[in-house]
Amino acid sequence: MSVGPGDDRAGLYVHVPFCDRACPYCDFDFEVGRGPGFEGRVDAWLAGLERELGRRAAELAGSVFDTLYIGGGTPSAIPIGRMRALLGWLGDALGVEPGELRELTVELNPEHASPARLDALVELGVDRVSVGVQSLSPAGLRQLGRGHERADALASVAACVTHGLRTSADLIVGWPGQTSAQLGRELAELTDAGVEHLSIYGLTIEPDTPWPKLVRRGLRVLPDDDAQAELLCWAERELVDRGFVHYEVASYARPGAEAVHNGKYWRWLDVIGLGPSAASVRHRRSEGSGSGSGSGVVERWVNPRGLAAWLEPDAPSEHERLEGTQAAAEGLWLGLRRLQGIEVGRFLDRFGVDLAWLDARVARQVELGNLRWSAERAQLGVAPGRWLWHDTIAVDLLAPR
């Protein structure tokens, strides 16, 4: 395994399966940490990561990485000494100082942004943080069951920026009762505080979370889809007015500040995931027969969910292999998450399909005005204003024909 700059390098993702508390909307893979035995569980997770990397050494031998993303769960919930151990050990395995990577992002919850932690992250080579602000409104933070206050969120963003960290903020939009005036103020406050990137998600009610039960007990209401769509469009207008580029369905950046690691998923580059529930994706070409150059192959593995299941010595990963037009349909909807769209020539070359196949596959969505060819059909993208329907467009593109 090695590391270096380049436009086609792979990314490495490490999943931290601990949180201080459980937010009632969240279906990510985490267990509530702290309390007795917490540090022992963190050490078991670190040892598990070393074993996983050792087990997958042959598979990873040819990979060249230039980004590392430490996500969760809550990476900032683990003691800084353990983060130091993780980065030191990953650096040895990658044969590089973490600071030499093109991008090293750590997800950070606002209540964890102490000066000591930020100093340590900078010293360890972290250059980017993704702060889980979610809302700056006291009502929003209460509904979302967050462990921080509005002032913590603003102070954490300011502290990250002052530490020279490239700072992204996550916001959840469409919690019941939220208004566009509130949202507009929050976006102004965050951009004034110096975030260079925002990820904006519509609140999704996941069935296996406490939210549906809270609804039944009258303690929460369900979000209204139309109100949520209006707020998402409002956010786009506000951010574009403030000089941000809406470059991916849920992502906004100052020009040049797009997330490099996340971009790998949409640009059909390999991402290797380590840790509980982490997903890995690899792209390659099948052998062509005769004079053919083969078709694209997408392979995906998802690690077992839950620390205990993942630590089992022979825990099987879920494996999926897509080839031919199935791989192409997958690459198509993922590539269309980028609002600049796909470069048609690169797509055809990558997945071994022809223009007639692509034309037929997208015809219905083009006719509906959801997708649009441009640059004399060298580019295909979601039509302006239709990004809200990306999920629906994707269902159609992926439907068996």
Ligand SMILES: C[S@@+](CC[C@H](N)C(=O)[O-])C[C@H]1O[C@@H](n2cnc3c(N)ncnc32)[C@H](O)[C@@H]1O
């Ligand atoms: C891995 S999660 C959490 C990162 C970090 N632990 C935090 O809470 O700030 C990444 C992001 O997914 C988003 N998210 C999680 N569950 C969601 C849901 N049900 N609906 C919308 N967004 C959600 C949140 O914005 C969150 O920051």
Ligand code: SF4
């Ligand atoms: S939103 Fe973040 S802190 Fe809350 S439960 Fe999910 S991963 Fe943990």
